[in-house]
Amino acid sequence: MTGPTRRERLxxxxxxxxxxxxxxxxxxxxxxxxxxxxxxxxxxxxxxxAALLVLAMLALAAGDGAASTLDGPVLDRYDGPPAPPVAPPIEPSTPPATQEPVAEAPPEGPRSAQDPDDR
Incomplete structure (x- = not known):
């Protein structure tokens, strides 16, 4: 294995x-x-x-052509077929809740004259 070339060092x-x-x-x-x-x-x-920052980012983006595929961008890799989808967990069935009948309010009739709400 050889070390970096002079160009790579400079x-x-x-x-x-x-x-x-x-x-x-x-x-x-x-x-x-x-x-x-x-x-x-x-x-x-x-x-x-600013120039040093921009040039360094451009150098990182360009990279070198001799890099292996594993050293490349993560999003460009192909790691094999995708995993099968996971089914949602099955919840145990419970019987529907029973509802008690609601008592209906008595129908309103004519109010008497002594009703305190008539003031």
Whole structure:
């Protein structure tokens, strides 16, 4: 088994160098536009971090073609046929609950004059 090649070992340095070049360019443009060294340094720092982040994500997404299929994305793998569906559990049957008859209210007739609700 051989170790990583020189190109593979220098790949991170290439990404940092590209981010650095972009940061220097952004800092130079900011310095030329504002003539403030502090503001140009902030712009250069933000550009360096953003460029490094984007380049690293692109390098991860691209990957290398020599990787085995097990090292690839999880969603692209085929692990065999899907598992059979699971049937829902069967609940024991219970007899329907018996309902007691509800007593009906007596029909309302004419109210008497002494009914306290007539006030």
């Amino acid at each position: 790949k991170p340095l290439e990404l940092v160098a590209m981010a650095g070049v972009l940061a220097v360019f952004t800092g130079g443009i900011a310095l030329a536009a504002t003539r403030e060294l502090d503001l140009a340094a902030v712009f250069a720092g933000v550009a360096f971090i």
